[in-house]
Amino acid sequence: MLIAGWLPLAAGAGAVLAIQAAQTSLTRLVDVSHLVYEHAMWVDDLLAFQERCRALQPRRSGLPAPGTVRIITLDDVTFTYPGKDTPALNGISMTLHAGQTVAFVGVNGSGKSTCARLLAGLYEPQEGGTVTWDGVNVLDLDAESLQARVGCVLQDPVRFPFSALANLTVSRGTLTEADPRRALEAARASGAEQVIAALPGGWEALLSKRFRGGHELSAGQWAKIAVARGLYKNAPVLLLDEPTSSMDPRAEHAVYEAVLRDNPRSDQITVLISHRLASVVSCDRVFVFDGGRVIESGTHQELMNLGGEYAAMFTLQADGYRAEAGETA
Numbered sequence: 365m366l367i368a369g370w371l372p373l374a375a376g377a378g379a380v381l382a383i384q385a386a387q388t389s390l391t392r393l394v395d396v397s398h399l400v401y402e403h404a405m406w407v408d409d410l411l412a413f414q415e416r417c418r419a420l421q422p423r424r425s426g427l428p429a430p431g432t433v434r435i436i437t438l439d440d441v442t443f444t445y446p447g448k449d450t451p452a453l454n455g456i457s458m459t460l461h462a463g464q465t466v467a468f469v470g471v472n473g474s475g476k477s478t479c480a481r482l483l484a485g486l487y488e489p490q491e492g493g494t495v496t497w498d499g500v501n502v503l504d505l506d507a508e509s510l511q512a513r514v515g516c517v518l519q520d521p522v523r524f525p526f527s528a529l530a531n532l533t534v535s536r537g538t539l540t541e542a543d544p545r546r547a548l549e550a551a552r553a554s555g556a557e558q559v560i561a562a563l564p565g566g567w568e569a570l571l572s573k574r575f576r577g578g579h580e581l582s583a584g585q586w587a588k589i590a591v592a593r594g595l596y597k598n599a600p601v602l603l604l605d606e607p608t609s610s611m612d613p614r615a616e617h618a619v620y621e622a623v624l625r626d627n628p629r630s631d632q633i634t635v636l637i638s639h640r641l642a643s644v645v646s647c648d649r650v651f652v653f654d655g656g657r658v659i660e661s662g663t664h665q666e667l668m669n670l671g672g673e674y675a676a677m678f679t680l681q682a683d684g685y686r687a688e689a690g691e692t693a
């Protein structure tokens with residue numbers, strides 16, 4: 365166009381510059397659109413994450429849970445873990461009364477721990493099943509106040525990187541509110557007292573190797589601390605999920621003596637989950653789980669007379685001990 369004289373030179377040069385500038389701007393526009401699109405996908409993720417957190421947050425509304433509980437009832441409770449096809453619990457119904465110590469027994473994966481968490485309101489029942497505390501659906505109770513009423517000694521206890529005292533008292537208030545006398549009583553009952561006494565620094569000893577001067581405990585010693593933590597909480601519902609599985613025989617015996625025999629509390633519901641059936645003999649009621657259902661329930665004697673799964677498991681364990689005793693005699 366310049367050669368043919370259609371365009372003056374200045375206009376042609378201006379046009380070239382304009383095209384170049386437009387090209388740069390277009391490239392930037394494409395880049396920025398791409399960035400906006402990419403970041404918008406993260407915003408989606410963020411919104412989904414926030415939504416999920418909101419759903420998982422404890423219920424802040426509702427009635428405060430009662431200070432003591434007389435009856436906990438499970439009615440046709442079903443629970444399936446997210447991403448699982450088969451339910452962990454399938455139509456469980458039971459009633460627990462204050463003053464009772466009940467035992468959950470059964471094969472691995474039969475739903476004992478899940479059921480204990482449900483009756484304590486830590487998980488919520490699905491498909492129309494209900495868990496009620498003194499007649500009130502746990503879904504209508506404030507979750508935080510409900511959890512404050514439950515002492516949990518979990519199968520795999522949390523190892524807080526705190527001092528021995530804080531590890532015991534973390535279940536109730538802050539360290540400044542800790543009651544050392546009650547902590548000592550709980551430690552005595554669980555056998556944690558000797559563990560703590562042997563630590564340089566005693567109650568102040570830091571229980572984590574991650575910090576300088578910290579100490580690590582063995583699995584059985586941690587279990588004693590966990591039982592002490594559960595007892596210190598002094599809650600109306602106490603869940604003991606295989607609390608002594610890593611303890612030595614004397615320590616295990618001492619815990620059962622202290623928790624189950626020496627300390628019957630008329631205002632407490634204690635749930636004991638154990639594979640060592642000798643420890644459930646003295647429980648008020650035994651529930652036998654299998655595949656997410658309760659297949660037998662009753663006292664030890666009733667279940668032995670029934671001659672079902674419990675009697676078979678108990679006899680198997682007892683025979684093992686008898687055979688050993690016979691060999692060494």
Ligand SMILES: Nc1ncnc2c1ncn2[C@@H]1O[C@H](COP(=O)(O)OP(=O)(O)OP(=O)(O)O)[C@@H](O)[C@H]1O
Binds near residue numbers: 451452473
């Ligand atoms: N956090 C979880 N996520 C997904 N599935 C789970 C989870 N916890 C348990 N389950 C599944 O739920 C079922 C019941 O598990 P639960 O822990 O209640 O059994 P359990 O009777 O306590 O077993 P164990 O004697 O081994 O402690 C099992 O099939 C298990 O695989």
Ligand SMILES: [Mg+2]
Binds near residue numbers: 476477478519605
């Ligand atoms: Mg379990």
